[in-house]
Amino acid sequence: MTLADMAEQLGRSVGWLSQVERDKSEPSISDLRQIARLLDVSMSMLFGQSTAPVDEQGYVVRAGARRKMGSSEEGLVEELLSPDLTDDFEVVHSTFLPGAKIGKPNCRPTQEVGYVTSGKLDLTVGERAFTCAAGDSFRIRGEFHTWANPYDEPAVVIWVIAPPVY
Known part of the structure; x- marks a missing residue:
């Protein structure tokens, strides 16, 4: 191509x-x-490799050594918390910047659980709309969904996604 x-x-x-x-x-x-x-x-083929010391590879991901995924162009900054993508799931740290909004509804063949650690995130799953705040969690099962952060502070969400999509 x-x-x-x-x-x-x-x-x-x-x-x-x-x-x-x-x-x-x-x-x-x-x-x-x-x-x-x-x-x-897979999307993971497009990301840099971990720089963890040999004895930590596959076990520990240090805060300063997370694999970043994509740019913040859409107002979303994502980092891989999982040591690699060899498990049946992945864990992702997502920061939704103020004003961030997904362009079009997304649907992937996964089961996902998100936990909001700070801020607020507007989420639509199918036809249902929710505002999730710090301490709230949610689930998406292969459904069309959108997200937006129309608020003045970043929203941080920890995702567990199965199977891995990155």
Whole structure:
């Protein structure tokens, strides 16, 4: 697949895709999903590798060594809390910046549980709308869902997702 072919399918310019390829620009999570789908690979193939000491690899993820996933372009910053993606689930730390909102409803073949550690997040699952605050948790089972943080402070959510999608 050429850069022009991929750019056309992504709805992006060849220049933007070239910058991503050369590490001059960071794609958003949505961009990464589309790229992985086009390349028929898991999203984790598009992330950097862990820099953990050999005796900690597969066991411990230090706060400063989390694998970042995508850019904050959409107002969402995600980091992998799981040591790797070899388990039946993954754990992700998501920070939804003030004003962040997903562009279109998302649906994936997973079961997910989220726990809000701080802030508030508006969540729509199917036809139901919720506002979840610190201490609240929620579940999504392969349903269309959207999220938004129209509030003045970041919302931080810990997700457990099975099977892993990144």
